[in-house]
Amino acid sequence: MAQNCRTKLNILVTGTPGAGKTTMSPLLADVAQLRHVNVGDVVKEKNLYDGWDENLKCNFIKEDLVCTR
Structure with missing residues (x-):
């Protein structure tokens, strides 16, 4: 069985338009030391x-x- 070598998770932030996803997601990525896409x-x-x-x-x-x- 192949082992998963990933050390970081993907986090998908969803919500209705205007909920603040674009504002909060980069902040969350920075705090969690993740790349924001x-x-x-x-x-x-x-x-x-x-x-x-x-x-x-x-x-x-x-x-x-x-x-x-």
């Missing part, structure tokens, strides 16, 4: 979305593609 930025940069929700003012993310990039 803004998934929304990655989605936009790599076009990993397939539409726009006018009510929520956000993209429909292609989750299967985000997980493999």
